[in-house]
Amino acid sequence: MQGQGTFFDGRTAGRHQVQVGLSPDRQALVIAGDSLDAPLRWPLADLRALSDHGGEKDLVLTRHMDTDDESPRDPARLVLRDPALIDWILRTRPSLHKSDLRAGAKRRILRNAALALGALALMLLVILPGLADIMARVIPRDTEERFGRAVTAQMERFLGADERGALVCDHAQGRAALDKMVARLTDGRDLGYDLRVQVFDHPMLNAFAAPGGYVVLVRGLIDKAQGPDAVAAVLAHEIAHVVNRDATRNALRAAGSAGILSLILGDVAGGAVLVAVADQVLNSAYSRKAERTADAYALTMLNDAGISSAGFGAFFDTLAEQEAGLSLPEYLSTHPITAERAQAARDNAAAQGATTPVLTDAEWQALRRICG
Amino acid sequence: MSDLRRADARYDGQSGPIFGLALRVAFLTLITLGIYRFWGKTRIRRYVWSSAELDGDRFEYTGTGLEKFLGFLLAVVFLAIYLGLVQIVLTFLGLGLLTEPETEAQMVAQALAFNLTFLSVVPFILFAIYRARRYKLARTRWRGIRFGMEKGAWGYVWRAIGHYALTILTLGVLLPRQSFKLEEYMTNRMWFGDTRFVQGGKWTALYGAMTHLFVGLGLMILAGAAGVALQSEVLGAALGGLGYIWFLYGFLHYRVQSFAYLTSHKRLGDEIAMDARPQTGTILLTYIVGGIVIGVAGAIFAGLLVRVGAMGMGGAMNGAPDASTYAAIALVAIGYVALILGVGAAATALITQPVIAHYVNTFSVLNVDAVQAIHQRAADSGADAEGFADALDIGGAI
Structure with a gap:
């Protein structure tokens, strides 16, 4: 599976045009582009999509990761517009819309309540x-x-x-x-x-x-x-x-x-x-x-x-x-x-x-x- | 300067999806006794934010329902204690004034005593306004870069109280100064990534946006004068009514055009400028058309409900109520709830969203290529995540 995408690295406001493909071991997405230092590897199991997204034709991906963000998500974003690629990801990744709670979330709810x-x-x-x-x-x-x-x-x-x-x-x-x-x-x-x-x-x-x-x-x-x-x-x-x-x-x-x-x-x-x-x-x-x-x-x-x-x-x-x-x-x-x-x-x-x-x-x- | 690239913003959210989303959210909020509202607000914002794009890239809203709920619970702890104590103490003190008002002075004193309770929450409302904007910015991203706002809610509270007092004392003459200075206070604390926003322009320029307020006021004064001078109540009433409507339009115009001026005079860092040209007429028309469509559709639906209800009642009149009567009653009850939820969702789809769309579609950024040099900023915990704004019931539809 191969396709084009736009990548934001979460560090600068620059835009990266990237090639997105499946890794040889079929366990990860490989994101590569001229403006990136090195190809990135996003494990398929960690992929998450933004939900309630307004743009009907695109899929915005990020990945599950322990960060300082409000949700445990990588600040980087990968925007896909290639219908075939989007279709393939939606079909093969059922956990795309999983919401990941940080450890201790339940304790905080109980404490505040x-x-x-x-x-x-x-x-x-x-x-x-x-x-x-x-x-x-x-x-x-x-x-x-x-x-x-x-x-x-x-x-x-x-x-x-x-x-x-x-x-x-x-x-x-x-x-x-x-x-x-x-x-x-x-x-x-x-x-x-x-x-x-x-x-x-x-x-x-x-x-x-x-x-x-x-x-x-x-x-x-x-x-x-x-x-x-x-x-x-x-x-x-x-x-x-x-x-x-x-x-x-x-x-x-x-x-x-x-x-x-x-x-x-x-x-x-x-x-x-x-x-x-x-x-x-x-x-x-x-x-x-x-x-x-x-x-x-x-x-x-x-x-x-x-x-x-x-x-x-x-x-x-x-x-x-x-x-x-x-x-x-x-x-x-x-x-x-x-x-x-x-x-x-x-x-x-x-x-x-x-x-x-x-x-x-x-x-x-x-x-x-x-x-x- | 002429080769600097200009990027226009664009909003492409549609009525159908947001109506469906707003309806689902309203239903879930109802059956969870209001608790789902934090998640519902989050979902609607995600849709709205991601329907807006600038230079081909969509905005993103990253707030979560959970943090809003947690923030609300903390705000409740604080406000319950504060409001409870303030109200009981004020009532105790106010009882001394609570009499059958016999003189004008007593009446004023009494009215003041009752309004003191409201005044006692004003600082928190202002605090919540600043915090809510800070939270929204902290949870907004574009090209993966966070917006943000510095702490400074209490500074805003004292300034706002001072400006409000000045505006009231000058009978509104210093309203532009209030609008400008308060927006300036906020803007100069706003960031995109590692770059700060700066408010430019001057407050006296906002008098231009007040034109229609003055026209309306002038008409009303003229109406009074004409009514007295020409002994014509009809002329006075007609002119006065016109002046009043003009005055209301003037308010909307001031809100829209002061926003346009203040936004067009904001800069991001030293190199990036903004331009906003919303039309008051378009926004007014959106309200009117949306209001009429929702009103007519709601009335038709309500009419159908009444007919179903009448059929059910007819069954009950002609003897013992049977299953169809109960079915009709149940149908009317469900229909009534659906009507209320539907009107709310329709207002989001036909009024709130088109107004936002207009503001976005008339917004541009000059020298957009300079943003490439902007770097990420650290995540903001979000403080109370609008908990105070929610508890105090401010912040509008979105």
């Missing part, structure tokens, strides 16, 4: 939660209250309010009943915050605690609750979040992890969705713990105030019914399995001493009409 995963885990699971915890403790009270006001306003807008305060329910008798409930729950307790409990006029079954002592009950929750004790229990639970500064801590932690998550997942198709899901998973890992702590605190509050926690259990059953249709796996939902929480509330109720309803019937009816 471990470093990256380790750094991510350390940040997301240890450093950011720890920092958020410290920051939630040292954040100035009035800053936290302003933050809470902004979050509450944001929530109100999200629920459809055109302007601030549009959804706030403030029917006088209902308000009085609510205040009485709050007073009974928090009597003699130093919460560290001035509580601001509001009711929003929206059918959603929900309640939330914002930073700085803001607690919001959504009307749907009062509508669906079987009695005042259930509402009091939910309120106690949200107050527990306030005392534990869960909302502030969560917001800080999420701010730190959001950038990291979009850094890793942002490039993939549908990255935004992945980021949201990953954030939710991370978030729920913390909030599950926070929810259990808040439940325990709420039960203590109910016991101290002499309010039955049976209503709390019943409320969880209502929630469970609501979720039965479209249930998220536990780790994805921000609340732990409600049946388990209901059982804890019922167990507590069984062990409770004498209790009195938190509101009279008249007051309870007033609270149910707080939104008019």
Whole structure:
């Protein structure tokens, strides 16, 4: 087999016109030319071709060799344009497109992957939660209250309010009943915050605690609750979040992890969705713990105030019914399995001493009409 | 001087092969949750580089997917720690400003607090820009000789921040100075083999490339003046719209022509000069035609999908969903994914590649025979191999 080729020696930018042929022992390509000092011998087994090559009519060869290059390749290149020669090489050399990894490549992949995963885990699971915890403790009270006001306003807008305060329910008798409930729950307790409990006029079954002592009950929750004790229990639970500064801590932690998550997942198709899901998973890992702590605190509050926690259990059953249709796996939902929480509330109720309803019937009816 | 040989560059990559390659790469990237992108980018670059030739010899891209992946992992280690800490600290400090903005000043302060997070990555974006060019050059060869770039990313970062600040403070008047000085900083650190590139020319010459920006701006000012003086909103809006479109064209023109000027005033060593004459109109036309073709083809394909979907839904309406309904739904889902991947690959084939082809085809080297004296340079480890650029999502299609 014989043919013409262009050779670049990898040392200068000069071009060498060369003759390419098979060595007598048929084990190597011999590259010879007037401008080369001596003919070169490239063993056939070491030949490699450049892949994804744009020039359809040529074949560019190099050879497998341990060099300083990014791949273990000879910096020299042999460009063939002779169709017969190219055809012969392609037919007889199946290892032309073999990619040769340097020794230790696997170790480097494992090392870098471990470093990256380790750094991510350390940040997301240890450093950011720890920092958020410290920051939630040292954040100035009035800053936290302003933050809470902004979050509450944001929530109100999200629920459809055109302007601030549009959804706030403030029917006088209902308000009085609510205040009485709050007073009974928090009597003699130093919460560290001035509580601001509001009711929003929206059918959603929900309640939330914002930073700085803001607690919001959504009307749907009062509508669906079987009695005042259930509402009091939910309120106690949200107050527990306030005392534990869960909302502030969560917001800080999420701010730190959001950038990291979009850094890793942002490039993939549908990255935004992945980021949201990953954030939710991370978030729920913390909030599950926070929810259990808040439940325990709420039960203590109910016991101290002499309010039955049976209503709390019943409320969880209502929630469970609501979720039965479209249930998220536990780790994805921000609340732990409600049946388990209901059982804890019922167990507590069984062990409770004498209790009195938190509101009279008249007051309870007033609270149910707080939104008019 | 007249007997010095001039070599024209030529690009001969075709739409078919690169579309196929881009489609395969996009599919593999999807099913590997993004990890294949490092190898995919490498393959597309190999095709593009080797489709360009100068004086009859093709360029070569020698980067590897593995080094990009490794670089990305290291960049993640660094950026995860940095971004996480910066964001949580900024949020903590920013909470003091986070209120219902009641005054203008509060609103500005709040906007600034949120943008600080972005500003905190600006140095790394600039760092990544320099590193990405260094990596690309270190992995580019012609006639077996490596291109290369000296270390100097941090020097670039500080200069770029300074120039950006000046450009913003002067409302864009010093944009040519920024473009020139930053390109000069990079060019003077670029090498082919053992020979250094040198940026010539002067920054004030780039004002010529800004012509259309000024025309657009002038039209918009005129529109405002005319609208007020003649009490004619129609005239004002029409002139303003024209001015705005002209202004956008001016941006493209500036990008293309500043590139042409800066490239034409680069030298390699003392003897080799370059010439670049890209046409703004050709590039604009490539975008428009490519955009229309992709848009129409995509719409036809989407229309077919909707019909298949409607047939599937029709089956479901008329009683219990059967196998054909599920088949239709599956077909629509697959078609939807194929559409997204196809549009991306078509953009590479019909927009990105033709634009590159135009830049290559309008490029020449003067006194090309002098390159024969150029010797090889040592291999560059490639540092982070664009890991930062990838993590920060900069660098465009290729």
